Amino acid sequence: MTRASPRTYGYAAxxxxxxxxxxxxxxxxxxAQRLExxxxxxxxxxxxxxxxxxxxxxxxxxxxxxxxxxGDSDTTRVIRMAPGEVxxxxxxxxxxxxxxVMAGALDLAEGHAALRALDLRRPGWRGKTLHVLAFAMIxxxxxxxxxxxxxxIATAATIGLLxxxxxxxxxxxxxxxxxxxxxAGMLAGFVAIVVAGFVxxxxxxxxxxxxxxxxxxxxxxxxxxxxxxxxxxxSGTARFAGAVTTVLKLTVGTVIALTLAQLLGIEPQVRAxxxxxxxxxxxxxxxxxxxxxxxxxxxxxxxxLVMLAAAAxxxxxxxxxxVWGASIGLFLSALVLTAAGNGYARWANRPGAVIRVPxxxxxxxxxxxxxxxxxxxxxxxxxxxxxxxLAVLNIILALIAGLLFGNLLLPARKHL
Numbered sequence: 492m493t494r495a496s497p498r499t500y501g502y503a504a505x506x507x508x509x510x511x512x513x514x515x516x517x518x519x520x521x522x523a524q525r526l527e528x529x530x531x532x533x534x535x536x537x538x539x540x541x542x543x544x545x546x547x548x549x550x551x552x553x554x555x556x557x558x559x560x561x562g563d564s565d566t567t568r569v570i571r572m573a574p575g576e577v578x579x580x581x582x583x584x585x586x587x588x589x590x591x592v593m594a595g596a597l598d599l600a601e602g603h604a605a606l607r608a609l610d611l612r613r614p615g616w617r618g619k620t621l622h623v624l625a626f627a628m629i630x631x632x633x634x635x636x637x638x639x640x641x642x643x644i645a646t647a648a649t650i651g652l653l654x655x656x657x658x659x660x661x662x663x664x665x666x667x668x669x670x671x672x673x674x675a676g677m678l679a680g681f682v683a684i685v686v687a688g689f690v691x692x693x694x695x696x697x698x699x700x701x702x703x704x705x706x707x708x709x710x711x712x713x714x715x716x717x718x719x720x721x722x723x724x725x726s727g728t729a730r731f732a733g734a735v736t737t738v739l740k741l742t743v744g745t746v747i748a749l750t751l752a753q754l755l756g757i758e759p760q761v762r763a764x765x766x767x768x769x770x771x772x773x774x775x776x777x778x779x780x781x782x783x784x785x786x787x788x789x790x791x792x793x794x795x796l797v798m799l800a801a802a803a804x805x806x807x808x809x810x811x812x813x814v815w816g817a818s819i820g821l822f823l824s825a826l827v828l829t830a831a832g833n834g835y836a837r838w839a840n841r842p843g844a845v846i847r848v849p850x851x852x853x854x855x856x857x858x859x860x861x862x863x864x865x866x867x868x869x870x871x872x873x874x875x876x877x878x879x880x881l882a883v884l885n886i887i888l889a890l891i892a893g894l895l896f897g898n899l900l901l902p903a904r905k906h907l
Contacts, residue, residue, distance in 0.1 A: 500599045502564065505537045506554050508599055510568050511606045512589060513543065513552060519582045520575035521844075522714045523726035526550075528906040536593050546726045547574045547733060574733065577710075579789040579797065579845055581609050586842050586905070619659060621785050626655030626705050628782035634701040635775025636805070638767035643698050646686050650679045650702035672706055672737050676744020677751075679703050684752040687759035695761045700861055703741055705786065708734035709855025710848075716887050717894060738861055745865060776802055783849050797849045804828050804850035818889045821854055825893020826900065833903040843903055851894075856886035 523545040534541035544551040549571045556564035592602035630651025634644040661667040679702045687693040711734035718727030780798035812820025828850030832843030863879025
């Protein structure tokens with residue numbers, strides 16, 4: 492049966508579809524420039540003029556009908572939303588629904604209902620269990636990639652599991668959610684200090700950072716600078732401020748834990764030891780890649796692709812960094828993964844984020860930013876803090892250059 496063209500539907504119905512689409516994309520962590528480009532493209536296909544203004548905590552969508560006199564049909568929607576989280580499955584579903592509506596395979600009402608149905612998806616006990624376990628897997632995987640001793644890896648995994656449970660408990664409570672980052676930092680710092688004080692010495696700060704790696708806003712920092720470079724100044728500034736605030740809250744939590752340990756007379760024993768062989772690093776890479784596929788909520792059929800992208804990002808950066816330097820390694824990795832994501836979007840007609848996001852996640856400067864701030868506060872040495880922050884800046888610059896030139900090397904046909 493031939494479906495009616497979307498252009499034949501009422502003005503209000505077309506606006507409602509675009510608004511729902513924009514809300515879904517915002518909820519799944521789409522950056523301002525990609526969201527705005529997608530909304531404008533869909534609106535044009537629905538014979539609407541749309542001027543979007545997007546920031547991390549909301550958006551303003553102004554609509555008009557080009558077939559009517561100026562000012563006669565102006566409609567503005569102001570929408571307040573929480574910052575989005577990466578959800579690759581839902582992002583792909585939104586893209587599929589929009590494509591089918593534009594092609595006439597779904598009518599506008601069916602497409603709108605399908606978009607709204609995505610809000611009703613709630614993880615069952617299996618999904619929640621996997622979510623919590625993924626925190627532990629990433630912490631253990633990152634500790635293994637850094638070749639820490641087995642006790643350090645086990646401690647990081649245990650803390651990661653506890654933080655996963657904390658995240659599950661605070662997700663639906665506004666008061667606890669606001670303090671969630673600080674509570675996670677306190678938990679990570681105190682558990683690591685107790686193990687280092689009563690069991691055996693640890694690479695203390697490194698274990699804490701590995702266990703908090705999921706909470707770190709490295710992707711937010713990278714997205715913020717990307718938005719700034721694309722002239723989305725308000726959104727980029729707000730996202731950057733949010734990322735810095737998250738790092739501050741995590742650092743405050745760890746400092747509180749250290750202060751509490753001192754008051755209790757606990758003296759952690761610190762060592763610098765990284766003895767693991769190569770096979771541990773490979774095992775850790777596979778573990779971390781699988782955990783990111785779970786946390787990014789990819790569809791099961793996309794797990795191999797997401798894992799391959801995450802592993803490729805790390806391996807290109809690491810091996811190219813050994814030959815040409817760390818910054819060039821990061822640049823090449825971001826360039827290759829961005830071009831690969833754009834190529835995948837062209838070939839498979841699906842969002843390139845399926846490759847781009849997991850590929851870059853291993854490169855983002857979250858751990859470096861937290862380490863720099865912890866060093867600054869613990870040692871009260873501005874010089875060391877400045878050096879760490881300069882390292883963060885170098886990472887961000889290399890990533891942004893890779894993203895920009897990756898898009899030049901192979902432009903994307905899809906905005907997502």
